[in-house]
Amino acid sequence: MPASAAQLPLGIGLKDTATFDNFFPAKNALVYETLRNGREQYVYIWGGTGTGKTHLLQAMCHAATSAGDYPLYLPLANLHELSPEILDGLEKQDLIVLDDIHFISSEPEWETRLFHLYNRAREAGTRLVVSSSMPPTGLHLGLPDLVSRLSWGPVFQLEALSDEEKCAALQFRAVRRGLELNDEVASYLLKRCPRDTESLFNLLDRLDQASLSAQRRLTIPFIRTLLD
Numbered sequence: 001m002p003a004s005a006a007q008l009p010l011g012i013g014l015k016d017t018a019t020f021d022n023f024f025p026a027k028n029a030l031v032y033e034t035l036r037n038g039r040e041q042y043v044y045i046w047g048g049t050g051t052g053k054t055h056l057l058q059a060m061c062h063a064a065t066s067a068g069d070y071p072l073y074l075p076l077a078n079l080h081e082l083s084p085e086i087l088d089g090l091e092k093q094d095l096i097v098l099d100d101i102h103f104i105s106s107e108p109e110w111e112t113r114l115f116h117l118y119n120r121a122r123e124a125g126t127r128l129v130v131s132s133s134m135p136p137t138g139l140h141l142g143l144p145d146l147v148s149r150l151s152w153g154p155v156f157q158l159e160a161l162s163d164e165e166k167c168a169a170l171q172f173r174a175v176r177r178g179l180e181l182n183d184e185v186a187s188y189l190l191k192r193c194p195r196d197t198e199s200l201f202n203l204l205d206r207l208d209q210a211s212l213s214a215q216r217r218l219t220i221p222f223i224r225t226l227l228d
Helices: 003-007 026-037 053-066 108-124 144-150 163-176 183-192 197-214 220-227
Strands: 042-046 071-075 095-099 127-132 155-157
Touching: 026 042, 026 053, 026 155, 026 163, 042 053, 053 071, 053 095, 053 127, 095 108, 108 127, 108 144, 163 183, 163 197, 183 197, 183 220, 197 220
Parallel strands: 042 127, 042 155, 071 095, 095 127
Antiparallel strands: none
């Protein structure tokens, strides 16, 4: 394994469920296929909370590992727990995945090191994929040349799912777990619970465990007892 992986702090891992096969693309089919085929050296994806950015980035890492490559996933949400030097030497990986890079805004040392990482990755032929809550031009970076680097490859906006698509996504996830989740039950969950997809999928995890433990189907009366 490339030596740069040893620089990662403990506690950074991938969710087992964050795979391409477990992602419901809906209107985000183009970015889904682009990341899945892995042909682009650079990709920038952006979108709001719950649009699936982290899921897709981690799915890339799972796929790369299965293919025998060495990916590296680095979430930047807790930027101040990390040192900018962590970006040095990452081009030795086969795939670099940086989540939530908007947190480096107004951090000159981070911006400079990410700029140089892009240059080294280009020379090494290393794939570099990043996510953010906004497009490159909206990051308000102090280093203009970094904005141009972030746009070297395709830039995709992930769109949030509609209510109908959220119901379909819940049913899609349920089927993969061997659960039956009809339209009525899916609509009930959407009305009674937080509407962001992360909360809905976490709830589905809880319902799956409760259903298995009680040996009960996912009906509205059963779910009501769990939620109440």
